[in-house]
Amino acid sequence: QSVLTQPPSASGTPGQRVTISCSGSTSNIGSNTVSWYQQLPGTAPKLLIYSTNQRPSGVPDRFSGSKSGTSASLAISGLQSEDEADYFCAAWDDSLTVVFGGGTKLTVL
Amino acid sequence: VQLVQSGAEVKKPGDSLKISCKGSGYIFPNYWIAWVRQMPGRGLEWMGIIYAGDSETRYSPSFHGQVTLSVDKSINTAYLQWTSLKASDTAFYFCARVDGNAASVYYDNWFDPWGQGTLVSVSS
Helix, strand or coil, X not given: CCCEECCCEEEECCCCCXXXXXXXXXXXXXXXXXXXXXXXXXCCCEEEEECCCECCCCCCCCEEEEEECXXXXXXXXXXXXXXXXXXXXXXXXXXXXXXXXXXXXXXXX | CEXXXXXXXXXXXXXXXXXXXXXXXXXXXXCEEEEEEEXXXXXXXXXEEEEXXXXXXXXXXXXXXXXXXXXXXXXXXXXEEECCCCHHHCEEEEEEEEEECCCCCCCCEEEEEECCCEEEEECC
16 A cells, blocks of 8 residues: 555546646655656656656656645646556655655556 | 666575666765665555665665665665565565755655666565
């Protein structure tokens, strides 16, 4: 059971906008920044969003992150087939540990 | 900036094991390294972090006492070690550089880049 809660699956058609949620508590998302990672099949995770809403260079601006209270969201607009992957949120917790979401498998229909 | 991990391992229960993660393209002693477990078909679990400059460590309570993190900054390499493997240790293990807020590793930090992962298989 992961500390951060994500929906196990999400889907959309090419060109659509999809949002993945990540729910936590006041001890993690509520008091710290959030990062998001994309894991393509058979590969290592890759940083997608840092500091809640910042994109590393090379990540398309179709990806965006936000936070409200104890929940965070990852939005993907203009969905493409290569976006099919697992997505994980993460945050530091007041217990001085990192907590991850259980991951969301995104399917492009 | 790159992290390269050692190759896949096949072990028996009770065996010891040490896997490695070699950093390049940046000043290795200036950063923390995190270790993350991913069991087959499962999500990511944070195991702990080690500061490459002075080997200060912070373990997840779930892994404290089960594994040991270490670093040899002279060869830019971090290690994850078991003294007695169990079948339940079968998983991919990833190392990642902790980047972000230099003032505190516990706030506004993220993992980038990641190593390619090391598959550890434990079976009798």
